[in-house]
Amino acid sequence: MTLAWPRLEIDPGELGPREFKSLGLEVLCNRLQDDRKYHILDLGAAHGANVQFFSALSCRIYVEDIFGCLSRLPPRTEEDAPFSKTDLDRLLVHDRGVRFDIILGWDLFDYLDADVISQLMGHLREFCRRGTNLFIMTSTRGQIPAEPGRFTIGEDYQLLYEPRSIDTINNPNHTPLAFEKMMKGFHLLHSFMLKNGMQEYVFSAD
Numbered sequence: 001m002t003l004a005w006p007r008l009e010i011d012p013g014e015l016g017p018r019e020f021k022s023l024g025l026e027v028l029c030n031r032l033q034d035d036r037k038y039h040i041l042d043l044g045a046a047h048g049a050n051v052q053f054f055s056a057l058s059c060r061i062y063v064e065d066i067f068g069c070l071s072r073l074p075p076r077t078e079e080d081a082p083f084s085k086t087d088l089d090r091l092l093v094h095d096r097g098v099r100f101d102i103i104l105g106w107d108l109f110d111y112l113d114a115d116v117i118s119q120l121m122g123h124l125r126e127f128c129r130r131g132t133n134l135f136i137m138t139s140t141r142g143q144i145p146a147e148p149g150r151f152t153i154g155e156d157y158q159l160l161y162e163p164r165s166i167d168t169i170n171n172p173n174h175t176p177l178a179f180e181k182m183m184k185g186f187h188l189l190h191s192f193m194l195k196n197g198m199q200e201y202v203f204s205a206d
Contacts, residue, residue: 017162019154023192024135024200026157028102031133032057038101041094041124043108044148053153059102062094066120067111067148088123099129105136107198108148109179110171117182125185125205132205134186136179140197143168161198176201 032038038059042050046063054061069091103124109117124134146167152160180188183203190202 017160018196019158019160020194020196020198022153022157022159022200023194024137024190024202025153025159027190027202028133028135029057029157032059034058039098040102040104041100041127042104044104044106044151047150047152049152062098062100064092064094066092067108070112070116084119088119092123094127096127098127100124100127100132101129103128103132103134105134106148106151107137107139107144109136109174110138110144111148114174114178114182117179118184121183121186128185128205130205133189134183134203134205135200136203137198137200138174139171140173140193140199141171142173144171145169179203 036058038057040054040059040061042061042063043066044063045065045068051061051063073091112120145163146165146169148164150162150164152162154160174182176188176191179201180186185206186203187206188201189204190200192200194200
């Protein structure tokens with residue numbers, strides 16, 4: 001595991017739009033080779049600019065708006081059965097014959113309960129090959145926007161972050177150890193603390 005700049009002075013700034021260089025995204029793209037086609041799963045909402053970015057790198061991208069799908073489900077009650085992998089098997093529509101090389105989680109995991117993350121990763125592990133990389137970001141703030149943000153990939157791995165809600169919620173502040181416990185079958189490969197208060201993680205499938 002590589003931890004970059006653990007003592008970096010953090011300046012989270014405002015909750016509004018901001019642009020920054022993504023070290024984790026750069027790591028992922030530098031691993032891509034020209035002699036093969038890659039399959040990428042984006043767990044965020046569909047975004048044409050990002051699809052175009054990866055298409056130019058000989059990648060085929062599949063989009064599953066996990067947060068959108070989950071938010072449209074009826075609220076669960078105490079009488080309901082716990083959220084399960086079976087629920088995800090019905091919810092997700094990606095091609096079951098594909099084995100993904102990269103999974104883009106963006107800041108989604110800041111908005112999912114630990115049991116949902118565990119079930120999601122258990123589902124996705126079945127469609128990964130050894131060495132598949134998972135890229136996620138998490139905020140170090142106490143409060144975060146009420147919905148996952150919108151990320152646009154620009155030149156030189158610059159990311160434009162745009163919040164999609166002016167409302168805020170408490171940040172679950174998942175730790176690296178907590179993430180690893182939720183992600184059986186994956187191990188932490190790189191972690192980058194950015195100046196804007198975001199922390200990026202790159203996991204690898206065992």
